[in-house]
Amino acid sequence: MPARMRPDERLPLYQQLSDEMLARIAAGEWLPGTAIPSETELTRIHGVAIGTVRKAVDTLVKQGILERSHGRGTFVRRPQFSESFFRFFRQVNPSGSQPVPQSRILSRSLELPPEGVRQALALEQGEAAVYLTRERIIQPDRLFREQIWLPRARFFALLDIEPNMFANMLYPFYEEQCGQLIASARETLTIESADVDTADILGIAPGQPVVAIERIALGYDSTPLEYRLSRGAAEGFRYQIDLR
Amino acid sequence: MPARMRPDERLPLYQQLSDEMLARIAAGEWLPGTAIPSETELTRIHGVAIGTVRKAVDTLVKQGILERSHGRGTFVRRPQFSESFFRFFRQVNPSGSQPVPQSRILSRSLELPPEGVRQALALEQGEAAVYLTRERIIQPDRLFREQIWLPRARFFALLDIEPNMFANMLYPFYEEQCGQLIASARETLTIESADVDTADILGIAPGQPVVAIERIALGYDSTPLEYRLSRGAAEGFRYQIDLR
DNA sequence: TAGTGGTCTAGACCACTTA
């Protein structure tokens, strides 16, 4: 019989096992960059056959959460936060190089989110969320304005932090301050016409085209953790993505 | 010892097995929509263990070539060309659903590509390329105009095909006519202002914002196989992508 | 050399589909 079985026992063993491993990673028990117990050790710990362990590990490898290395071990993939910006925000310069934008938190409050955001974050009716506004300077004359909503229950700690104490990269900062790890995201890009306020903020003429990027970022367990809306001038904008 | 072993014997058994199964499908020996031999039968035929058969079948299932049905059997999937489109062209409607655009080849010729295209396709100086122009109707009043360059050496067969005989989906068509398989792609999205010609083609006013999507599609060996430039009106455009 | 993941075996029982 397997030990430490919290997950749903109706599920296949290998799935319960991978769920539990994922939980350990999400909880920070198995840290990114470190090796998890060897396969033979996992069979011992959980009292299952090697084939079952391998199938469980396989699913997490396929999800890009673990990484096997023949003869060395199986490792938790490091969320490469130096690159996390480029993983999710694929702006590139005409040369193809990736800029390192500076950012600044403009405001930080507790707000009732718009209905669309509330649904995206799976919040209850009337539930307030941590709301940040942020400015990202790509180049001296090119900037993005961001609105960010975060579930209060997980991110309340941010409310006690002064805006100028926020780190440049938010995802590592979320992990550090709130223990929340971003694992994936879905972005939707649309083009708008700048209204007067937006034009003023972005330093362009009203009516000029604006790029709007909506991002919903998820944790390892696919819980929505962040809703972000970024706007910037469309002129000179480049968005690059590799498809497989 | 396994029977009928034509594939490279240095490869793992399960890979040799899946290669051979794929060969039978490609040869029309196992037809789309029909069931392949059962797993126990495959163990008997090839003289391998059930786990090895399952692993071989798994790889073809993952590739979308086979489809399991619990209690019924494993079937050769009908080529579902609708999916290959959505792998690479991620336009979505406001509802989030994915449109099925119709397309039409407008021209087909042999041309000297612009320098940028030449480099992207790794062609020699002065080397001509197959050049297609294509119209894609997303909705009655929304269309994209595409320019496509293809290396002559691999795609010359297209020059003998009448424009109205091209399939709606190009990638399966490339495979069928030229034996060229697209494995991945890189897209870069930018915003332009419509010049007079483009505005006329797209049915918008000059100066209105236009989305330009440049795609370089690669084969399984990372050889650049296609350069494509698509333009459409920015208004109402949505581009969605899942990031990991 | 010891430990790891990669492959493979030869079964077993279960859940599902079809007749």
Add this chain to the structure above:
DNA sequence: AAGTGGTCTAGACCACTAG
């Protein structure tokens, strides 16, 4: 009831990595 795929066992040997 018979046949199928889904899960799982309890080993084995090999290839690779590190000390």
